[in-house]
Each structure stands twice: as C-alpha cells, then as structure tokens.
Amino acid sequence: MEAISIEGVAKSYGNVRAVESLTLRVPAGQVVAVLGPNGAGKSTTVSMMLGLITPDAGSVEMFGKSPAEAAATGYVGAMLQDGDLVPNLTVREVVGFVRGLYPDPMPLDEVLELAGLTDLAKRRTGRLSGGQAQRVRFAMAIAGAPKILVLDEPTAALDVESRRAFWAGIRAYAADGRTVLFATHHLEEADENADRVVVVARGRIVADGTPAEIKQRAGGRAVRFTLGDQPAAGLERLPAVSAVEVEGEVATLHTADPDTVVAALYGTGLKVRDLEIITPALEDAFLSLTSA
Numbered sequence: 001m002e003a004i005s006i007e008g009v010a011k012s013y014g015n016v017r018a019v020e021s022l023t024l025r026v027p028a029g030q031v032v033a034v035l036g037p038n039g040a041g042k043s044t045t046v047s048m049m050l051g052l053i054t055p056d057a058g059s060v061e062m063f064g065k066s067p068a069e070a071a072a073t074g075y076v077g078a079m080l081q082d083g084d085l086v087p088n089l090t091v092r093e094v095v096g097f098v099r100g101l102y103p104d105p106m107p108l109d110e111v112l113e114l115a116g117l118t119d120l121a122k123r124r125t126g127r128l129s130g131g132q133a134q135r136v137r138f139a140m141a142i143a144g145a146p147k148i149l150v151l152d153e154p155t156a157a158l159d160v161e162s163r164r165a166f167w168a169g170i171r172a173y174a175a176d177g178r179t180v181l182f183a184t185h186h187l188e189e190a191d192e193n194a195d196r197v198v199v200v201a202r203g204r205i206v207a208d209g210t211p212a213e214i215k216q217r218a219g220g221r222a223v224r225f226t227l228g229d230q231p232a233a234g235l236e237r238l239p240a241v242s243a244v245e246v247e248g249e250v251a252t253l254h255t256a257d258p259d260t261v262v263a264a265l266y267g268t269g270l271k272v273r274d275l276e277i278i279t280p281a282l283e284d285a286f287l288s289l290t291s292a
C-alpha cells in the first residue's frame with residue numbers, strides 16, 4: 001500500500017486555480033521534496049493532505065486512511081509554516097503535552113534529542129530564538145512517532161547552521177523507514193535531502209524524478225563562448241542544442257550533449273573564443289523547469 005496517495009486533487013480560491021488535478025503516489029519509506037516557486041500550490045497541496053482544506057475534486061489517502069483518520073490515529077505528523085507556541089510553558093512541557101495526545105508516541109527524551117532540544121528542555125518557549133522555536137515545532141510534529149511526516153517549508157526561518165542540524169534530524173527520523181514529504185522552494189535543499197523531487201508549478205506537477213534526473217531534465221550542461229559581434233542566428237539549430245542565450249558578447253548553448261555541440265560549433269565557421277563547458281547553477285536549472 002502507498003504511504004501517500006493523492007489522486008487528481010484540485011483546489012481553487014475564487015478564480016485562482018491553486019492546484020489542478022494533481023496526482024502523486026509516495027511509497028512507504030521515501031523522502032519526497034515538493035519543489036516549486038512561491039504560489040506554485042505547495043501549501044495548498046500540503047493542507048489538503050492534512051485535511052485542513054477540502055479539495056474541490058479528487059481524494060487523499062495515507063496508508064488507506066482519510067486525512068482526518070490519519071491525523072487522529074497519529075499516522076501523520078505535520079509542521080506547517082506558522083503556528084504559535086504557548087509562551088509560558090517549557091520546551092519539555094509543550095512537547096510532552098503534544099506527545100500525550102498520541103496513542104503510541106516516541107519517548108520524550110528521544111524526541112528532544114532528535115530535535116536538538118535536550119539542552120533547551122527547561123527553557124520557556126517565549127524565550128526561544130526563531131530557529132529554536134522552529135525546532136520545537138519539529139519536535140511537536142514527530143512526538144507521536146508518525147509513519148508519515150509532512151513539512152511545509154520547514155527551514156524558511158533558519159540560518160545555515162540551524163538548517164544543517166535540522167536536516168540531520170529529519171534524515172535520522174526517515175532512516176527508520178518512515179515517509180517524509182516536505183515542501184520547499186530551494187532546489188539545493190531538495191537535492192541534498194530527498195530521494196525524489198516532484199517539481200510543481202502553477203498547480204501542476206511539471207517534473208518528477210530523482211534529484212539527478214531533475215537536474216538532467218532541467219537542461220544538463222551548457223557550452224559557453226565569446227561570440228563577439230558575430231550573429232547568433234542559427235545557433236539554436238545546431239544538433240543537441242536545447243536553448244540559446246546571448247548576453248552581451250557571450251553565448252550560452254544549453255545541451256545534454258556538450259561534445260556534439262562543440263563539434264558542430266567548430267563546423268559553423270564562427271570564430272569561437274573562450275570556450276567552456278559549464279553545469280548551470282541548480283537554481284537556473286530549476287527556473288528553466290518552472291517557467292512557462
């Protein structure tokens with residue numbers, strides 16, 4: 001049975017189509033990144049998975065249960081973008097309280113350890129930094145030992161150091177065969193932490209694969225050289241070229257096969273200077289996938 005089964009869900013707000021007929025099946029034990037730019041429909045999808053929003057069409061099941069049943073039985077734990085913490089309780093009290101709501105929770109000390117909160121257990125939550133408060137939200141999400149953990153842009157408020165610690169905690173949690181789905185708009189975060197990346201744009205899935213496949217699909221490599229004042233016309237028709245960009249005197253030919261492009265380029269009669277083969281930055285690759 002799939003851990004998460006999202007079948008043809010759709011959601012509009014007035015005339016904004018936030019999610020359009022999205023289907024996603026996640027086997028148990030997979031760590032999936034839902035990657036997309038702002039407004040792509042990630043939060044709406046996550047909210048439908050958790051039963052916080054009812055889809056206009058389609059259905060969601062977690063291990064065969066409805067979102068409401070999955071939440072009630074502790075199958076799913078969630079960390080959303082916001083959510084206030086009760087300020088006058090200690091970290092240990094807050095996490096302990098949430099833990100007490102579940103039928104088969106994780107030992108409290110283990111939760112605090114995984115979330116990096118052991119040393120902060122006696123601190124009142126009103127006195128935590130933004131990053132520390134985010135760790136408490138993570139602890140609350142895993143306290144019930146959910147089989148499925150859903151996180152909506154979990155590191156948005158964290159600095160680099162806290163991000164690293166945070167992802168180490170998630171990976172440790174997932175290592176026990178648990179299923180994790182997280183939304184992010186950082187390709188690097190998806191690349192480093194997910195087994196599978198589902199790219200969402202304008203409410204639809206535009207790519208789905210391993211991080212390596214996604215990078216490959218996003219254009220792979222590029223051949224860059226100084227074109228000077230020679231005409232760029234015709235470069236896009238060279239074999240294996242998927243796209244051409246010219247900026248000032250520099251031309252960039254996107255391709256999955258740079259060797260073929262270089263060979264063809266020398267056959268054009270153009271004067272090619274400063275030739276290099278580059279791997280475009282991950283963010284550029286992501287943009288090329290998500291822009292219409």
Ligand SMILES: Nc1ncnc2c1ncn2[C@@H]1O[C@H](COP(=O)(O)OP(=O)(O)OP(=O)(O)O)[C@@H](O)[C@H]1O
Pocket residue numbers: 013016017018019036037038039040041042043044045185
């Ligand atoms: N409550 C709402 N009322 C009206 N429109 C909404 C509402 N929530 C979301 N939208 C719109 O639906 C679309 C998808 O939004 P959603 O929050 O799901 O995207 P997202 O990918 O999570 O974006 P972000 O990364 O900015 O959180 C956007 O156009 C957004 O403006």
